[in-house]
Amino acid sequence: MNQLRITQLxxxxxxxxxxxxxxxxxxxxxxxxxxxxxxxxxxxxxxxKTTLLKLLAGLEQADDGEVWVGEANITNxxxxxxxxxxxxxxxxxxxxxxxEDNIAFGLKMKRVKRAERIERxxxxxxxxxxxxxxxxxxxxxxxxxQQRAALARALVSDPRILLMDEPFSALDPxxxxxxxxxxxxxxxxxxxxxxxxxxxxxxxxxxxxxxxVMSDGELVQVAEAKELYEKPASAQVAAFxxxxxxxxxxxxxxxxxMENSSLQVAVAGQGEPSMTHMVIHPEKLQLSTDLMEQPTTxxxxxxxxxxxxxxxHGFYLCIVQTENIELECSISSRxxxxxxxxxxxxxxxxxxxxxxxxx
Amino acid sequence: MMKKNHLPAKIFLFLFLLMFxxxxxxxxxxxxxxxxxxxxxxxxxxxxxxxxxxxxxxxSSTWQAIGVSLxxxxxxxxxxxxxxxxxxxxxxxxxxRGKWLFEAIIFAPIVIPPFVAVMGIHLTxxxxxxxxxxxxxxxxxxxxxxxxxxxxxxTSYSTLxxxxxxxxxxxGAGPFSRFYHVVLPHLMPGIAAxxxxxxxxxxxxxxxxxxIGSGQVMTLPILLFPFISGGDPAIASSYSLLFAGMAIVAxxxxxxxxxxxxxxxxxxxAIKGVRE
Numbered sequence: 049m050n051q052l053r054i055t056q057l058x059x060x061x062x063x064x065x066x067x068x069x070x071x072x073x074x075x076x077x078x079x080x081x082x083x084x085x086x087x088x089x090x091x092x093x094x095x096x097k098t099t100l101l102k103l104l105a106g107l108e109q110a111d112d113g114e115v116w117v118g119e120a121n122i123t124n125x126x127x128x129x130x131x132x133x134x135x136x137x138x139x140x141x142x143x144x145x146x147x148e149d150n151i152a153f154g155l156k157m158k159r160v161k162r163a164e165r166i167e168r169x170x171x172x173x174x175x176x177x178x179x180x181x182x183x184x185x186x187x188x189x190x191x192x193x194q195q196r197a198a199l200a201r202a203l204v205s206d207p208r209i210l211l212m213d214e215p216f217s218a219l220d221p222x223x224x225x226x227x228x229x230x231x232x233x234x235x236x237x238x239x240x241x242x243x244x245x246x247x248x249x250x251x252x253x254x255x256x257x258x259x260x261v262m263s264d265g266e267l268v269q270v271a272e273a274k275e276l277y278e279k280p281a282s283a284q285v286a287a288f289x290x291x292x293x294x295x296x297x298x299x300x301x302x303x304x305x306m307e308n309s310s311l312q313v314a315v316a317g318q319g320e321p322s323m324t325h326m327v328i329h330p331e332k333l334q335l336s337t338d339l340m341e342q343p344t345t346x347x348x349x350x351x352x353x354x355x356x357x358x359x360x361h362g363f364y365l366c367i368v369q370t371e372n373i374e375l376e377c378s379i380s381s382r383x384x385x386x387x388x389x390x391x392x393x394x395x396x397x398x399x400x401x402x403x404x405x406x407x
Numbered sequence: 408m409m410k411k412n413h414l415p416a417k418i419f420l421f422l423f424l425l426m427f428x429x430x431x432x433x434x435x436x437x438x439x440x441x442x443x444x445x446x447x448x449x450x451x452x453x454x455x456x457x458x459x460x461x462x463x464x465x466x467s468s469t470w471q472a473i474g475v476s477l478x479x480x481x482x483x484x485x486x487x488x489x490x491x492x493x494x495x496x497x498x499x500x501x502x503x504r505g506k507w508l509f510e511a512i513i514f515a516p517i518v519i520p521p522f523v524a525v526m527g528i529h530l531t532x533x534x535x536x537x538x539x540x541x542x543x544x545x546x547x548x549x550x551x552x553x554x555x556x557x558x559x560x561x562t563s564y565s566t567l568x569x570x571x572x573x574x575x576x577x578x579g580a581g582p583f584s585r586f587y588h589v590v591l592p593h594l595m596p597g598i599a600a601x602x603x604x605x606x607x608x609x610x611x612x613x614x615x616x617x618x619i620g621s622g623q624v625m626t627l628p629i630l631l632f633p634f635i636s637g638g639d640p641a642i643a644s645s646y647s648l649l650f651a652g653m654a655i656v657a658x659x660x661x662x663x664x665x666x667x668x669x670x671x672x673x674x675x676x677a678i679k680g681v682r683e
Contacts, residue, residue, distance in 0.1 A: 107573050127576040134577040140570055144592045153588070157579035205579065 563597030
């Protein structure tokens with residue numbers, strides 16, 4: 049098994065990065081990535097995800113910790129001998145070589161014979177949808193084509209792990225989606241372990257088997273996309289993931305008391321005194337115009353007026369102003385026809401759908 | 408619209424080239440073919456090939472001087488490139504304490520007249536027996552030429568992002584392969600520019616060659632100088648033209664070598680590809 053194991057990997061930047069970030073450091077990272085897994089590192093810019101990637105690539109030296117692939121400790125192996133591949137944000141195709149030679153470069157470094165390496169390069173060109181572009185030079189390709197060629201160049205020498213540093217962030221949105229699908233397909237075809245750095249939540253959710261969320265040089269949560277969305281580990285993660293309805297409050301004797309609201313929620317079983325936020329997913333809120341309805345013991349109610357209705361990819365986001373807080377709930381277009389702005393409504397949510405987190 | 412704007416500029420450039428580069432050659436050419444051209448005659452009284460005959464055939468040291476000049480210029484330039492590329496790498500890539508001091512030392516010969524240093528160098532070379540040798544002259548020529556090559560290499564290096572080398576590393580390229588396949592092609596135009604300057608400056612050195620070579624290392628300027636300062640003006644003109652020809656040929660050789668290099672790197676095909 050060739051899993052990638054990262055133990056207590058750490059990096060501190062002293063004086064050198066002073067202008068950018070006074071005391072940036074990558075706090076010890078402990079992580080295991082399975083062979084063939086698609087793992088994303090997600091986080092805002094400057095959170096250390098690229099630094100972590102460069103440490104894995106060997107382009108930066110770690111201050112502490114180890115990197116293992118299978119049974120081999122590669123912490124001190126130079127980048128060129130790790131048999132990893134990397135796709136950068138820029139395609140970085142060598143301008144003085146044609147596409148074919150660019151793709152074959154890795155094989156040339158491995159002293160593969162010319163005929164064989166051109167054959168393998170051409171085959172790889174087909175995989176990334178660039179058949180017939182081999183004789184062209186990089187400046188004759190569009191940005192998307194260049195990044196495809198860069199992907200082919202990284203894959204051709206059959207790397208143990210493919211590292212990708214925001215490879216699609218310089219492309220325009222429609223192209224980005226196309227590249228996403230291509231990468232998905234290629235990952236299934238080749239089964240390469242991929243570590244993918246991005247600040248784009250959608251990209252990470254779409255592609256990944258697991259996602260590691262990073263913030264301020266720390267890996268704060270590692271989980272599958274669904275779990276990450278439903279159960280973010282902290283308010284910070286929830287906010288970065290763009291979750292709605294993150295409500296502040298505090299725990300008192302097994303009850304969650306909301307700030308700016310008279311509402312109290314009995315937290316069954318999972319009450320911890322450190323919990324400070326409650327997350328309600330918009331799709332878990334039930335909107336009803338029947339104000340007479342009585343709450344069951346499994347539900348809580350919010351009363352308020354519809355403030356705004358916003359169309360959003362086939363469904364509506366309904367923004368409801370309750371006492372002191374605004375709540376967002378998603379409703380179908382049929383439901384949206386039944387409510388109008390300014391109308392009094394009730395929002396109900398099952399207690400089991402509430403998610404409590406600490407700061 | 409664009410063409411109209413370009414035309415006056417083109418005419419101006421043409422006149423400029425004509426006045427400052429082409430015209431000065433006319434009296435030189437005339438003098439070299441003249442016999443007894445004295446004031447106040449506008450044109451020489453009679454023409455003769457005697458000066459050219461002397462320069463090209465009678466005086467056997469002419470061809471030797473050209474050979475020595477070119478040999479020194481190319482060795483100096485080769486040494487300069489070998490010194491300048493690592494120096495530029497260090498200047499651009501590494502945070503260095505007192506970097507300005509190193510830069511000041513390397514660039515000093517541009518500002519300070521080189522013979523100031525050469526007087527000292529001469530004494531040292533006398534002691535270790537390097538005067539009157541081609542090797543000594545080569546060493547002395549390095550100080551006025553190195554700054555230009557370093558300058559050009561620094562400019563090239565500073566436009567080369569470390570990402571390119573990182574990318575090559577991730578594709579399995581070791582230090583030598585990275586330099587040969589990625590760094591060198593990028594540096595080449597800069598190196599060629601620096602090398603051209605280095606060749607020209609080395610070719611036209613008179614004082615340094617004269618002092619260190621003590622008249623034993625015969626380069627073309629050494630041969631030419633006595634004729635300019637009071638000798639036969641016809642012979643001096645012939646030598647001057649020969650000197651200009653030698654410099655132009657040296658640059659053409661360099662240009663040809665560069666083009667061959669690019670052809671090997673298939674960049675020539677790239678340019679063709681774009682045009683097609």
